[in-house]
Amino acid sequence: MSFTVKGMCRHGELAHRRKTAEAALTKARELAKIGCYDVHIITPEGRDYASSEFGDLPRSAVAWRPIQKTNTHP
Incomplete structure (x- = not known):
């Protein structure tokens, strides 16, 4: 499974x-x-998403999971 990103330069x-x-x-x-x-x-x-539609791009649940901060210093 891969996403393709295209653009003109x-x-x-x-x-x-x-x-x-x-x-x-x-x-x-x-x-x-x-x-x-x-x-x-x-x-x-x-499905082709134009730049104006990037907000509608489905994302994985992992992307929305809050980041837990851990104390790595003793």
Whole structure:
């Protein structure tokens, strides 16, 4: 299962594969930050999310789990 992140830049189309929705979203934001446009995330099922729809991208339950802080110093 992999997500495809596509974007257009001045050199042509870029395509990257990521294993999770969170990683795909991070890569999509990186592409937009460096000036790419028409950025899309395509899910393993084939659903195509444009940058305006990234908020609707399904994420795993792990991504929403609160982080527990532990004291590693004695």
